[in-house]
Amino acid sequence: MDDIKIRQIAVDDVYYSQIYDLREEVLRKPIGLSLKNEDLSGDADDIILGAILDNKVVGCLMIHPTDAVHKVKIRQMAVADEWQGKGLGRMLMTEAEQHSWRNNKTHIILHARVTAQPFYDKLGYHTTSDVFTEVGIPHVVMEKMKP
Structure with a gap:
């Protein structure tokens, strides 16, 4: 992980x-599905971490601005198959949180696939919605406040 x-x-x-x-x-x-069918023009407004x-x-992952000045939304978190389960997702989320806190954000939200909910639970995120469908699969809203 040191080389990443x-x-x-x-x-x-x-x-x-x-x-x-x-x-x-x-x-x-x-x-x-395919990103080819999606409007990606909003990507330019996001902080994209690789x-x-x-x-x-x-x-x-992408840090998306919201209408609320102190809130951001994490979206499009992806880890290559061969790197899943090795701490890379945690590493990306830690960097996203630190970036957000440094930039005076106090509230992070995300739409987590239900299958990823335990991962975000371990990072201190709290589920704040019932299950809903997004891109054809079950999701929940999860949130975290700046410590």
């Missing part, structure tokens, strides 16, 4: 296409 670097990626960065591919492979393809190892993106 977490860095901010802009939409015009060379790594953005790899982030797109990872999101497609991990988040959309398994449920029969986990990079040997010039390859192995994980990513």
Whole structure:
């Protein structure tokens, strides 16, 4: 894990296409969807974090601004299959939280797939909704306040 670097990626960065591919492979393809059918223009408004190892993106997430000045939404968290269960997701979330707290955000929300709910529970997120369907699969809203 020491060789993995977490860095901010802009939409015009060379790594953005790899982030797109990872999101497609991990988040959309398994449920029969494609990012090609989605409006990605909002990506430019997000803080995009990429986990990079040997010039390859192995994980990513996006920090999306909300209408509330002190709140952000984490979205599009993806970790390459070969890196799942090895702490990379926790590493990305820790960096996203630290970035948010440093930038005067006090409240993080996310829509977690029900299958990922235990992961976010371990990171101190609390479920604040009933189960709902998003992109055809069950999700819940989870939230965390700045300590």
